[in-house]
Amino acid sequence: MRYLRAVIFSARVEIQHVAVEPVFIVILFLEPAALAVLAVYVLRSRPDFLAAQVAAGVALNALWTQAVAAGAALYRERVYGTLELLSAAPVPLPLIIAGKILGHLGFSLTSAVFTVGVVAAFGYPLEVRDPAGLAVSALLSFWALWATAVFLAPVPVFWPEVGRFSLGYVVFILSGFLFPVDLLPWWVRPVCYVLPSYWSAVAVRGAVAGTLPAAALAQAWGFLTVASLGLLGLGVLLFRAAEDRARREGWLARV
Amino acid sequence: MTVRVFLATAYYTYRGLLAWTSLPVFIGQKVILPFSLLAFYVLLGTFGGGRPPEFYVVGNAVLTAAVNSVWVGLAVSLEREQGTLIYLLASPASRLAIFCGHAAVYVVEGFVYVTVSLALGSLVFGLDLPPGRWGGVLLAALTAAVTSSGLGLAVGALAYRLVNINLVVNLIYFVLVLLSGANVPLEELPPLLRTVSYGLPLTHSIAAARQLAAGAGIIEVLPLLLVELTIGAAYGLGGYLLFDRLEEAARRGGTLED
Numbered sequence: 001m002r003y004l005r006a007v008i009f010s011a012r013v014e015i016q017h018v019a020v021e022p023v024f025i026v027i028l029f030l031e032p033a034a035l036a037v038l039a040v041y042v043l044r045s046r047p048d049f050l051a052a053q054v055a056a057g058v059a060l061n062a063l064w065t066q067a068v069a070a071g072a073a074l075y076r077e078r079v080y081g082t083l084e085l086l087s088a089a090p091v092p093l094p095l096i097i098a099g100k101i102l103g104h105l106g107f108s109l110t111s112a113v114f115t116v117g118v119v120a121a122f123g124y125p126l127e128v129r130d131p132a133g134l135a136v137s138a139l140l141s142f143w144a145l146w147a148t149a150v151f152l153a154p155v156p157v158f159w160p161e162v163g164r165f166s167l168g169y170v171v172f173i174l175s176g177f178l179f180p181v182d183l184l185p186w187w188v189r190p191v192c193y194v195l196p197s198y199w200s201a202v203a204v205r206g207a208v209a210g211t212l213p214a215a216a217l218a219q220a221w222g223f224l225t226v227a228s229l230g231l232l233g234l235g236v237l238l239f240r241a242a243e244d245r246a247r248r249e250g251w252l253a254r255v
Numbered sequence: 256m257t258v259r260v261f262l263a264t265a266y267y268t269y270r271g272l273l274a275w276t277s278l279p280v281f282i283g284q285k286v287i288l289p290f291s292l293l294a295f296y297v298l299l300g301t302f303g304g305g306r307p308p309e310f311y312v313v314g315n316a317v318l319t320a321a322v323n324s325v326w327v328g329l330a331v332s333l334e335r336e337q338g339t340l341i342y343l344l345a346s347p348a349s350r351l352a353i354f355c356g357h358a359a360v361y362v363v364e365g366f367v368y369v370t371v372s373l374a375l376g377s378l379v380f381g382l383d384l385p386p387g388r389w390g391g392v393l394l395a396a397l398t399a400a401v402t403s404s405g406l407g408l409a410v411g412a413l414a415y416r417l418v419n420i421n422l423v424v425n426l427i428y429f430v431l432v433l434l435s436g437a438n439v440p441l442e443e444l445p446p447l448l449r450t451v452s453y454g455l456p457l458t459h460s461i462a463a464a465r466q467l468a469a470g471a472g473i474i475e476v477l478p479l480l481l482v483e484l485t486i487g488a489a490y491g492l493g494g495y496l497l498f499d500r501l502e503e504a505a506r507r508g509g510t511l512e513d
Contacts, residue, residue, distance in 0.1 A: 026425045034429035041439045042303035169291035179302035185379075 129210025402487020
């Protein structure tokens with residue numbers, strides 16, 4: 001119960017922070033809005049154009065960006081000077097950080113709603129052909145993004161410069177949020193197939209279009225579940241090693 | 256004195272931006288990021304099928320150079336954030352020389368971006384750009400980079416009023432992505448937005464670069480480049496006046512250290 005309260009409180013504090021931080025406003029609303037407008041303009045001449053699919057793709061883009069930002073939760077606490085205090089709290093640090101990531105990603109769902117609104121403003125029908133499939137796909141995608149962010153959180157302890165890499169667009173390209181990965185060279189595609197973001201794009205876009213066979217949808221769900229569990233397990237191990245190293249090397253309070 | 260200030264500012268801007276960084280970070284930020292942006296827009300456009308990949312490669316390569324120049328607006332914001340703005344303003348150095356010193360590094364960096372983007376565009380997306388046409392396209396890109404730094408000056412002035420101008424710079428970035436013609440052909444834009452597009456310090460350079468890539472001569476695109484330079488000069492002048500005015504207001508209001 002105490003742990004659950006800590007997770008909920010961490011999530012709430014993070015939401016209060018994200019809601020007023022200009023950089024998050026840019027990636028939550030400005031970037032998805034611009035991308036949605038651009039995608040509609042560029043893709044609307046395709047015979048198989050589906051506005052709902054564009055909205056879903058842009059929303060996934062935004063959520064992935066937020067997953068990377070949320071994954072920097074541990075590093076941000078260090079910069080703010082609160083990490084040392086948090087690590088001394090009688091609740092495991094990974095739980096606090098996981099709660100923060102949960103709050104961050106939960107708030108990011110407003111971005112998805114906003115994106116749908118921007119696409120809807122063009123007047124195209126937003127038809128979802130497999131609503132139940134979309135609901136499950138969205139839920140599993142959210143879970144996978146959360147697991148990815150938890151996995152990413154301790155990485156800066158081992159590799160402080162990781163935050164300087166802007167890999168957002170690389171992942172957009174490799175995930176096929178807005179265009180199929182078949183456009184990429186054959187030797188790049190195996191990288192796509194191991195990314196949870198790729199499978200969440202397959203599941204969400206497929207459910208929206210209603211063109212994905214049940215077996216393929218189940219395969220995507222299966223991969224998302226297994227990959228998330230794997231990332232979460234690795235994340236916990238990495239967290240333990242990171243916490244141990246950070247304490248030994250006095251990393252917690254260094255800014 | 257002014258030349259010395261210009262060179263010193265350019266040198267320290269270079270050091271602050273690039274000289275300290277490690278090779279992996281440099282590759283991540285200066286090669287992978289610009290190229291992934293280019294690749295994203297080219298693949299999106301190619302999938303849309305409205306135009307051939309060359310349309311998007313050339314447009315977005317020039318856009319890369321111009322956007323980098325707009326980022327110079329952040330220089331003032333950073334000086335303020337780091338607490339060095341008051342010392343800069345107390346110095347007798349010319350503001351214009353300081354700004355141009357900052358901008359020069361961003362322009363040169365943007366020029367490198369566009370060269371790398373075009374080279375990678377040729378390798379990966381099959382852009383057919385014979386050696387004889389490179390000079391013209393790079394000239395158009397340089398024009399875009401220089402004129403966009405005028406817009407960067409105007410954005411930099413806002414840093415006297417706004418503590419965080421990231422939002423403004425990002426807004427301008429997306430306006431350029433959408434309205435400069437790099438990704439959406441101008442004739443597809445609504446009339447009002449098309450008018451805005453013609454007032455941007457990038458639109459004419461992109462049009463000129465595309466014509467040059469298709470084999471046009473410099474003389475044929477000269478009117479486009481001259482219009483672009485005029486627009487850039489107007490932004491630069493407006494930005495300078497705004498800079499002057501907001502600096503004075505910030506001094507009077509004692510808000511430089513907020």
